Amino acid sequence: MKAMIIGCGIGGPTVAMALAQAGIESVIYEAYDTTADGIGSFLNIASNGLDALRVLGAHKAVMAAGIPTPHMVMWSGTGKRLGQVENGLRLDDGTVSHTIQRPDFYRIVRDEAAARGIPIEYGKRLVALRETTDDVTAIFADGSTATADLLIAADGVHSTTRKLLDPAAPGPRYSGLLSMGGVVSDPKFTGEPGVYNMIFGKKAFFGYSVAESGQTWWFANLPMAQEPSREALANTDWKQALIEEFACDNNDSAEIVRRGSVELALPVYDLPPIPTWHRGRAVLTGDAAHATSPSSGQGASLAIEDGLILAKCLRDLPDHTAAFQRFEQLRRARAERVVEFSRKISNSKAAGPVARVFRDLMMPIFLKKAANAESLAWLYRHHIDWTSPQI
Numbered sequence: 001m002k003a004m005i006i007g008c009g010i011g012g013p014t015v016a017m018a019l020a021q022a023g024i025e026s027v028i029y030e031a032y033d034t035t036a037d038g039i040g041s042f043l044n045i046a047s048n049g050l051d052a053l054r055v056l057g058a059h060k061a062v063m064a065a066g067i068p069t070p071h072m073v074m075w076s077g078t079g080k081r082l083g084q085v086e087n088g089l090r091l092d093d094g095t096v097s098h099t100i101q102r103p104d105f106y107r108i109v110r111d112e113a114a115a116r117g118i119p120i121e122y123g124k125r126l127v128a129l130r131e132t133t134d135d136v137t138a139i140f141a142d143g144s145t146a147t148a149d150l151l152i153a154a155d156g157v158h159s160t161t162r163k164l165l166d167p168a169a170p171g172p173r174y175s176g177l178l179s180m181g182g183v184v185s186d187p188k189f190t191g192e193p194g195v196y197n198m199i200f201g202k203k204a205f206f207g208y209s210v211a212e213s214g215q216t217w218w219f220a221n222l223p224m225a226q227e228p229s230r231e232a233l234a235n236t237d238w239k240q241a242l243i244e245e246f247a248c249d250n251n252d253s254a255e256i257v258r259r260g261s262v263e264l265a266l267p268v269y270d271l272p273p274i275p276t277w278h279r280g281r282a283v284l285t286g287d288a289a290h291a292t293s294p295s296s297g298q299g300a301s302l303a304i305e306d307g308l309i310l311a312k313c314l315r316d317l318p319d320h321t322a323a324f325q326r327f328e329q330l331r332r333a334r335a336e337r338v339v340e341f342s343r344k345i346s347n348s349k350a351a352g353p354v355a356r357v358f359r360d361l362m363m364p365i366f367l368k369k370a371a372n373a374e375s376l377a378w379l380y381r382h383h384i385d386w387t388s389p390q391i
Contacts (some may be wrong), residue, residue: 001314004029004138004148006126007155009036010106010300011286013113013120015154015307017056020116021386022315028113029124029138029146031155035110040102041181042217043294044069047088047097048382049301052308055386059095061108066100067211068194074363077201079250082363087196087297089380097297099196099209099217105300126160129282136281150320151282152310154303157269159288166276172269174227175293175346177205179268180238181219182260189216189256199253200359203245205349206253218256220246221295221349227267238265268293270343273336278324285310290335295349296342298379302335305384312390326390338379 001024005012008030016026045053045062053059070090074082088097114120125141129151137147153161157172191197191210199206208218220242228236239262246254271291277284286303309330313323348359 001150002026002148003150003152004136004146006138006151006153006161007031007288008110008120008122009154009156010109011154011156011303011307013109013118014053014056014058014304015152015285015310016113016118017058017109017116018307018311019152019314020118021056022311024311024314026118026152027146027148028118028120029126029140030120030122031125031160033123035122036103036106040106041179041219042099042101042183043105043300044087044297045098045100045105046297046301046380047091047095048380049298049304050095050098051091051383052301052304054091054095055308055384056304058109058112061112062100062105063095063098065104065108066098067209067217068096069099069196069209070096070194072196072198075197075199075251076360077199077203077249077251078360080360082200082360086376086380089377096194126155126164129161129164131280131282149281150314153282153284153288154286155288157271157287157291159284161282162274162276162284162288165279165282165284166274169274169276170272172271172291175268175270175343176223176225177221177268177293177346177349178224178228178233178238178265179219179221179294180242180262180265181217182257182262184216184218184256184260185214186216186259187214189252191216199249199251200349200363201246201249201251201253203248204242206246206249206251206256208256216256218260220253220257221268221346222265223349228265233265233267236265238262268295268346270339270346273339277328277332281320283310283324283327290332290339292335292339292342293346294342295345296338296379298338298342302338305382306331306335308384308386309390312384312386316390330390334382341379 003026128139205221285306
């Protein structure tokens with residue numbers, strides 16, 4: 001069996017490694033002409049994602065490049081401490097969730113896939129599919145084609161494959177938030193390493209963590225009811241906009257932004273439930289099937305889990321049809337639950353004046369009752385046993 005994988009972000013290389021571990025060859029086809037080195041801010045790789053990477057033998061390099069961040073402390077814009085919650089749950093060997101720069105994460109999984117002999121071809125933008133009873137052919141924008149037994153999509157929230165499988169499928173929905181981030185190297189800003197400080201400001205949301213190196217890794221979510229045009233995204237002075245939004249908060253948010261740079265603002269999307277995860281010899285994985293907003297810190301982890309489960313299904317079931325069906329049965333409910341969980345968190349970041357007061361009053365109670373280790377075990381304790389048959 002041989003598979004084509006569409007997309008070389010985080011999901012593409014990890015699903016390729018999982019397939020290789022199941023004895024299935026694959027080639028990764030990336031739409032862009034060049035690698036994504038240096039692109040993106042940082043992301044959370046939760047304990048369940050690290051557990052999945054451990055099955056692939058790829059977790060150590062990721063952890064070495066990141067910073068352990070096992071806790072989150074919530075603050076109001078007035079400076080009131082609202083409470084603390086675990087950022088993931090410790091694995092059996094003590095491993096905790098890590099925060100890593102996305103370019104580093106991308107480079108590690110891409111290079112690891114290449115080191116395992118998985119070819120990656122660039123400048124291959126998918127435009128059409130052609131299927132027979134025996135195989136599937138991908139047609140690329142440059143006129144070239146590729147044929148394999150299966151096609152696995154890992155092409156993200158704006159997936160072309162999803163549109164080809166079901167032109168009527170709902171597309172990404174804008175969350176009402178813009179996301180920005182940066183790194184500040186300034187000894188003035190100190191804090192306890194390993195803690196995410198999450199600040200529900202009066203006008204925008206701010207999060208930061210201090211690495212042992214002294215660097216402050218920060219991100220901001222700016223509520224904006226209407227999604228900005230590409231021109232507005234490219235031409236607005238977002239640094240000044242954030243400074244103005246955080247000026248009335250009783251913390252260092254505005255000053256941290258002032259001392260760094262803001263190069264890019266991106267709309268935050270998620271994906272409503274879609275009817276079609278697979279058709280014929282093609283299947284969707286990761287954000288192509290169930291994109292979640294970054295608020296849950298689960299996007300990368302879900303994609304890695306998908307790769308492992310899909311590879312097990314293809315390894316253990318008699319044909320691709322049965323494998324795809326079982327994959328969807330095992331993954332849909334969990335993925336859609338995470339999407340909805342994350343959407344609720346995003347909505348709390350964009351609360352209006354009245355809702356903001358209510359949120360700040362109720363959050364300490366909520367954190368004690370609904371955001372404790374036991375209640376979040378479904379999210380973070382998800383373990384995939386590679387050796388057990390997937391039936």
